[in-house]
Amino acid sequence: MFVIIHNTRLYLFHYIWHTSPKQRGPHYRISRPGLPAVDFQKKRHLHCISMKRDVTALLTDALEALGVSPCPHIEIEVPREDSFGDLSSPVAMTMAKALKKAPRKIAEDIVGRLKDNPIFEKIEIAGPGFINFTFTKSYLLSSLQHLLKAEKAFLRENVGEGKKVLVEFVSANPTGPLHIGHARGAAVGNALCNLLAESGFTVDREYYINDAGRQVRLLGLSVYARYQQLTGNEVPFPEDGYRGQYIDDEASALRAERGETYKGISFDICGTEITSWTYSRMLVLIRKDLSRFGVTEFDAWISEKEIFAQGEVANAIETLQQKGFIYQHANALWFRSTAFRDDKDRVVIKSDGEYTYFASDIAYHKNKLDRGYDTIIDIWGADHHGYIPRIESVMQAFGYDISQFRVILVQMVNLMKHGEPFQMSKRAGTFVTLSDIIDLVGADTTKFIFLTRKADSHLDFDLDVVTATSAENPVFYVQYANARINSILTNAREKGLEPAQGVDLALLAESAELVLIKKLLTYPMVLENAARSFEPHRITFYLQELAAMFHTYYHNHRVIGEDAALTHARLSLCSAIRIVLSDALGILGVSAPEKM
């Protein structure tokens, strides 16, 4: 058995290796503190709780009554303009070809069947054939009531339907501290996992440790060299060695811990021990950095070295050989990836008899597949994009469908300083660690900035700009809205205004209030779309919009006033806004402070 992390929470490779998700029990689900898991089973019995689902159901009925069967996917969107109603559907236009009728005529037929439904204030046909729905106030208020009562369960769509997803992210080599690029992968991966877990998927989070290759050996050799120098034994520093300050620190720590034990001893003899000692400490460091960053919930840390030790690499290649996808050429063993999606075949065993890095990756991905996940997501730096076809080929070679596999490429972060690119190199020792950035900018801000961009868009992270404008950072804007509401609710409580039974929400008559309620009710759609597209950044944009609407409302209307009944109604609205704000921030992995 191999201990992966030297920590009170031990992750044993043995456990990962031999425990299939099935054995963990059908109810296994990751839940984070403060956000208990939703019971989707229960939710199905509720009615009138989602604008989108209600409209979809009614449209489906209408289309079936018009002889459309089976009913296709119905698109529902939140229109750009308020004058286009609360929800809109282009379904009449998309059906035009199939039905061989004019879009507006189809729309009229549909509307004819819906217009008497009491949940709609009005239904209009607009433009080339949009059907625009406007809800009645009573419908909106009863939905708000549901939101207040059901809270989190109200906000969820069961996108995943219990499907098992494995997300592998960060997976930085344990050769030094994490930097800004890893941080982006961590922020995106963490938010995505939260999002999927909250959307009805069963999510496992995994970190793959490349502890078997040359890089880790170089790490050990670097520390070895510095250590020898500290003991007065001048050995040349390895040409490709790691040169950061942390290497010196590790060498000092090694000397403090082990004294002169290794002085003058050749690397051939003590190298394995020093390397193992060093990279274990690097893993602890990485874990600590991730923890400071608020990303701590990996379910498994998978060791490449252990995959070798368990014979999985040899087995995987043997399996491919039996399937006829391995051949020998020029003293090396090749995987015939061109049989699938790759543009050239790939070496798995070099002519010197060593496995390539790709070989252990084959074994690792086979291992993932064999564990029975419905979907496997890898989050990689964009510089690894050329790797996708060969891994997809591996999937297919083992007989799996590549639609089960999804790589999310996280684009490079250009670290800037004074508007100039700041080149980082771990080996040259010129890099800004994640830890530095957390000290400088803060974990919340850093995460939020990463999550205001699509994963595949390039991103300039200017240390000057980010620190100088931190007071105007959008994350504070959103958190401030939450803190303000909290302050109002606290004030109300101190004045003895406890939320009474039978709050009359109908007193919320201001147009700003109805617009806010509608915005709250679109939140489940935002989550659903974000989960379906694996794009957590959509939540970030929604949050900014909702916060802006609240700040405006706050400025124009007093919540706590003379009229007790109105006060209660407005306090309820504020509570609902706070539920959504803190829920969304929680999914993004950003804190929702009560005071600021």
Add this chain to the structure above:
RNA sequence: GCGCCUGUAGCUCAGACGGAUAGAGCAACUGCCUUCUAAGCAGUGGGUCAGGGGUUCGAAUCCCUUCAGGCGCGCCA
């Protein structure tokens, strides 16, 4: 040379499976704190969606092409 990503307001970026008059923040300028948090609010200006062609009722979105930037193309990891 081939492949992947990107190109939208002065800057940083959104823009949903092709949908209605292309949006937000920052920066700039002008107002608003004796009232629940001014890390806030209100207002003003700002666009050939890199260029060109195509597909159709409709294109920032799909296809082709040119240009620009980034990344990748090893018996490295």
